[in-house]
Amino acid sequence: MDRIEREARELLEAKPGVLEPGHTYASVTDKISAVVLSRKTPRSWIIGFAISFVLVLMLFYTIAYLLAVGVGIWGINIPVGWGFDIINFVWWIGIGHAGTLISAILLLLRQEWRTSINRFAEAMTLFAVSCAVLYPLLHMGRPWLAYWLLPYPNTMGLWPQFRSPLVWDVFAVSTYGLVSLLFWYVGLIPDLATLRDRAKRTSVRVIYGILAMGWRGSAIHWHRYETAYLLLAGLATPLVVSVHTVVSFDFAVSVIPGWHATIFPPYFVAGAIYSGFAMVLTLAIPIRAVYGLEGFITQSHLENMAKIILATGWIVVYGYAMEAFTAWYSGNAYEEFMILNRMTGPYASLYWTLLACNALAPQALWLRRVRRSPLLLFAVAIVVNIGMWLERFVIVVTSLHRDFLPSSWGMYTPTRYDWSMYIGTIGLFLALLFLFIRFLPMISIFEMRAMVNEGIEEEHR
Amino acid sequence: MTPREDGFEPGIDASPWDDEPSRRRFLKLMGASIALAGMSGCTRQPLEKIVPYVRAPEDLVPGKPLFFASSRVLGGTALGVLVESHMGRPTKIEGNPEHPSSLGSTDALAQASILDLYDPDRSQVVTQAGQIATWPALLGALSAALAEENASRGAGIRILTETITSPSLAARIRALLAKYPEARWHSWEPFARESAAAGARMAHGEPLNTVYRLDRADVILALDSDFLHAGAGSVRYARDFASRRRPGAEGRGMNRLYSIESAYTLTGAAADHRLAVRASEMDACALRLASELDVAAVRGRAGPSLGPERDRWMRALAGDLRRAGANGLVVAGDDAPAAVHALAHAINGALGAAGGTMYLTDPLEAGAADRAGSLGALLEDVDAGKVRLLVILGGNPVYSAPERLDFASRIAKVKVRVHLSLHADETSRLCHWHIPEAHWLESWGDARAHDGTISMIQPLIAPLYNGRSAHEVISAMLGEPARTTHDVVRAHWTGGAPAAKDGKPSAGAEEAWLRSVHDGFVAGSALPPREARLREALEIPVPQEPRDSGAIEVVFRPDPSTWDGRFANNAWLQELPRPFTKITWDGAALMAPATAAALGLEAGDVARIAHEGRSIEAPVWILPGQAQGSITVHRGQGRTLAGRVGNGVGFRVSPILPAGPGSHITGVEVTRTGARHEFAATQLHHDIAGGHARERGIVREGTLDDFRKSPESIADRGHAPPADLTLYPAWKNEGHAWGMSIDLGSCTGCNACMVACQAENNIPVVGKEEVARGREMHWIRVDTYFTGAPEADSVAHQPVPCMHCETAPCEVVCPVNATVHGPEGLNEMVYNRCVGTRYCSNNCPYKVRRFNFFRYADLETPSLRLLHNPDVTVRTRGVMEKCTYCVQRISAARIQAKKDGRRIRDGEVTTACEAACPSRAIVFGDLNDPASRVSRMKASPLDYGLLEELNTRPRTTYLARVRNPNPEIRGA
């Protein structure tokens, strides 16, 4: 027994990064499931959840007031018909992307290091999407008629207008949400079973038991599981690209200078992954610290993600460059004015801040020292999150507020409700995340076991 | 701004956390919208009642409007109108095509007066000392007061009216004066054209009225005059002027307009050459011109030099006028000093204009001869204790009279004070008795048009708030309280004995009366031209030396929206962007950039303007084109008892108003108070320096010479994309293809179209805060662009309705098909399908779409519900709306045409904006009909599409503006 363990440890030391040395089936299972099954909730969790829950309540108030009075409580106007609503929608959707990328694409690419982060990255995706969908729903003047965007037989003899990107959004986002949910849940089943079996209290065992859907870990179960999981991965992969492409169409198909650009789809997808990974880091670094999971989410995980941020960051920077270039190269007076207005207009400060956040800050990641220091990494991630939010602000607002006719130019200032709604959704996101951490294994137990497993198999060969 | 709870102040404050009433409103709406949300699942209709007539009135077909002729009276002069009535509710005012002052057009104020009728703040009951009283009680009090005067033959009776041209009312007042020989009749009107009368007296020895024939004038000089926009006959004058502004049109060719003025007026903006001169130098200017033209009456008096630059300008002008001779014309402004009017008469005389481009008639005004000093004289009598009964018929002198006269406290000595007015206003509060006045849409009457034509006023609806007319009050004073206004007016025009004594008028007279009521005026009743000899020499107090040009002057002008304050409670007008500044719900001290710099002021600073120990505080607005050192302020704001809309809007200027005649003061002290003021303007970028308006070809202008050389060169920038450049198949409009053409050459920017549209299409007002947030709802707006920084030598107005693009960007992005393309080329906005994503507005390059961010429409106030046009849906919260080309009118015409089995005729459908436009700048019609007016306009080489390079293919296009500058003047 202890021979096996020793050899396992040796072997594991040979393959660093994925799993800290010194872990066995038991230790992995204990460590992860303990977070969920332990009777007492850590004070930090209670405080964190309490705060985010208060924010959720604020969100609910804002939504109630919004429904009662109208979208006029926001800062939007004519010409700036979209404000925080669409900015935040795009931002949240973007954040979701990392989850799907990690779980789907990295799975297909057999990137083992993904295993320890994919679970909560997927959860993050799910929660980000549920925050995102609030906005397109509530930004409508008459949200209770949102179902008119769906094609269904009705007494009016009417269909939605399929030429409109907003209709494409409905399908893109709902598909995305659904697939993400399935992917995440299917992945959870074996672990739910584990929890069911390790739980002490009957009530807990029943609950996890129902959720585990009778998983017994038999060969046939595993076989079906693998097939389903791969299929879903295959389904999810195109979504990583499609969703934000469609979202970018909301702007690209319009005539507004600053929106009407062919580079938008790739540039948006890159931006999404960029911000997504930034968010994963923002969450992963504190969590591993609090729950002492350094063993599972290791340096090399952080480093890999930092590299991806650096790469996608450059794609985004290329996007900015091309925007400016085409504006100049097109010789189109409106395009020229648009970029000039971004650089020197009333919102110039935001434009330059966004460049500082998205173009300069990540360059720090060239340095190994930064990549290996969780604290610095965390700081960079936060900055990138802010930068990506600013990017959306610049795209949405500065393009709209000065378009073609100087007579109709205006300004946009968010009201307290814009803020309360935004902060409220952040609260919702965190609240959901806290619940997830408390009641579900945030790291895939069986996949981590497999890590141990592989080591031993190799030894027996 | 105004109380929140009244349904009249629209919009909801977006900060309920610190605003108690709106929190209550929030809860109310909460319930409402939850009910709404509940219903939306399956929309089940509540049961409704049908309430038919018991006895149906004749010729009233339910669902079909009726039109009645009447007249709007402002400053004593009448504008003939047709009033649209739905099931007995007047809903819209149109011009009377036969009426000489209207020719079918109206001005913004006339369009808005329909809202005054339904104003829920109008006073609704007779009050005594603020307490509710009754009409009989008043009659008792009046007869008692009059009885005391019998002995003194009425020595203690004074009647104070506004300017009155009404023959019937004047006759009744004279009858009263005959009954009480010692009684006196005074008049007070803030803008009464007194200086014009005085000027005429200077020149001709009597206060003659001047009528202009602008269609005959080749060269026109506006001396401090805004004849295109304000004052008697302005609607007609705009039409006549515009008729000579279309290059290439057959006829006598383009006229040339010069303007000398202290502040930009719409007339100045329309001028080919404009000279900004301080109001205090206007008489010197006029004298200068007269001497240049060697006018006999002022021979030997050159007047001071205005500086080389201006002198050259004046010489060029003089030359032009001399060449024009009898076809030249000088128009002196209503507010210009008497001397300027006198000189204008002299110059016109010298040119031989009389009988050609202008003619003189007897004065329009009846009675109260010397109106200028009238109020002063009254107050002297009051001080002398001679006045015991003061009856004020209309007007609001306590608010509008110069504070220097101290009207408010001096009339306290009068024993019985009676005030008749629409609102219980500042004057009512200081009177023992207040009588609610009947709106002109509620009562009978008559008045004279600018050319003296007798115009009839007939009621469209019984008084909503049992108001009384001036006639009724006079009748009561004559001891005939039973006589209705109808009796009196009819008796006057049928010449029959009072109907009370049942003397039947002759059949012929009766018929003539009925015809004039039907037509809205008495045919051929215009005052005949008068021969008048000019004085040999004019005694005009014009200094030989130029006045101290360092001194700052303040010029008082009527507010473009509230006039003298009487329209202060009219939300449409308060929210109407003022010409040039585009500010709403506000007043401002307008000054040139240089003046502001010299005074150390910035836009938004609150300045204290002091003069002879009195001062006002006014927020500063910097307006290019003002004369150096000249500050313009508008009377008619800063009301305290106007009503919920008008109270506390803007600032009051009467403290520094001159007591005597004249409309400006000099030598004022201007200091910064340090306070700041937030304006709510609908246009923030007038593009003075930016030059986008021209760079982007938004406004296209040229000179007559350019046009003669190559007509295309002005409008065509070669940016219009080829016709086949679209992914979608082109629309083929088999039936009609509606389109609109707007002639920038004749548009004066008077805003009549905006109010007409608001009235026709149930467009709500949103209040100052919402406008400040950029949420005004006007379907058609008038953009204003200045060019020639910093002092703006030129201004262009551009009305912008929906363009009804053939390849409309809004249509492709709407997710629910709420905005689609119709078979006749209309871009259709469907409110009931709209879910309010605002994507269409974002994607509209012209930003002509308007969104109901809150529920702006007022559905609570009962009187305002009567105002709605039943043919147009009242929009709810959360839906987009925009110009429809007045589709309700198109539908009506189409159905009629189909029933008659014919096509819709050209001109059968007129949009509200087109119908109102005084200068006929807007033309709507069928593009499939090559003979239609709009087709012919679009065929012009001056035709261009706004932002046409975007390939939106707008159905609304513009005619580039062609100016006719004098080559002798540089910088033209």
Add this chain to the structure above:
Amino acid sequence: MPQVFHPSTNTFSRVSILTLVVLLLAAAWIVGAVNRSPYVTHAGVVRVQPVPFSHKHHVGALGIDCRYCHVSVEDSASAGIPPTKTCMNCHSQIFADSPMLEPVRESFRTDRSIEWTRVHDLPDFTYFDHSIHVRKGVGCVTCHGRVDDMPLTWRESTLHMDWCLDCHRNPGPHLRPVSRVFDMTWEPPPDHAAHAEDLVRDRGIEKRTDCWTCHR
């Protein structure tokens, strides 16, 4: 370790999953059904009126022409509800003292209107014009049904938008000789469908289905 669940749970869960799906489908179907039901559309629901006015009697039995009461049907959007005076034209002689007609007489005496309960009620954002439909040969019966068989009046059609569109998209079959528009009993000849399109052409009928035909 003891099992938490009894083996039957498998079957139970399978069934419940299936039921859930069925329930969702059923719910969707019910919402649709309710929206088309008389509960929502008021179609076929008889309305109680202050006076039990019978079209069956006046039109069916006495054969009074529609236009005798609905005077403006040919020249206005609204067909017009007769004023009390119209009732009294006859009922000052006939049934002059029937208690049933007391509300009519009272209205005539007191000059206060009779408040009828509305039977055909379009939403306020929908603008329908009777005159043009009548002129183009759409019979009263086509929309209002055989009112000459209605003792008390009810709404014959749903007045749903797709119901309007059925006709606006393909008017032909719903047209009749203009002379028979007010005829309750007219039946289309067997070959009617054949030259329906000719009617549309000859009468210059546009198949107007754009939104602003009715909404504005």
